Amino acid sequence: MISALTCLATVIYFEARDQELVGQVAVAQVVMERVLDYRYPETVCGVVTAGGETRNRCAFSFYCDGKSDDPKNEKAYWISTGIAVAILNGFTLDITGYATHYHAYYVQPKWAMAMKPTAVIGDHIFYKEQ
Numbered sequence: 001m002i003s004a005l006t007c008l009a010t011v012i013y014f015e016a017r018d019q020e021l022v023g024q025v026a027v028a029q030v031v032m033e034r035v036l037d038y039r040y041p042e043t044v045c046g047v048v049t050a051g052g053e054t055r056n057r058c059a060f061s062f063y064c065d066g067k068s069d070d071p072k073n074e075k076a077y078w079i080s081t082g083i084a085v086a087i088l089n090g091f092t093l094d095i096t097g098y099a100t101h102y103h104a105y106y107v108q109p110k111w112a113m114a115m116k117p118t119a120v121i122g123d124h125i126f127y128k129e130q
Helices: 004-016 021-036 044-049 074-088 110-114
Strands: 101-104 115-121 124-129
Touching: 004 021, 004 044, 004 074, 021 044, 021 074, 021 101, 021 115, 021 124, 101 110, 110 115
Parallel strands: none
Antiparallel strands: 101 124, 115 124
């Protein structure tokens, strides 16, 4: 069984390793906000892997894109792990406006039109239900 720490570090790594620290924290906070929301799985790994049964249909694109999920950049993964430890231990304040969704600014997912934008951090726009 994969630990919450590994799942959170991996989603930070693949979804935001090219972002500033604040952007990496924001992505992790979306995962944690979903864990707290009854509409999503109640574990970090459950949230990260939700929808992964179908290629390109999961919440976090790295998980079901058909590519390896093994981090290649050790330094970036080490940073992601440190952020995950801080998040899991409650050492951060929410910076996303309690967002449950985000996307890169250069894509326009259909679901975004039905959501309320809460923050723009790095290359990502964050949203919550209206």
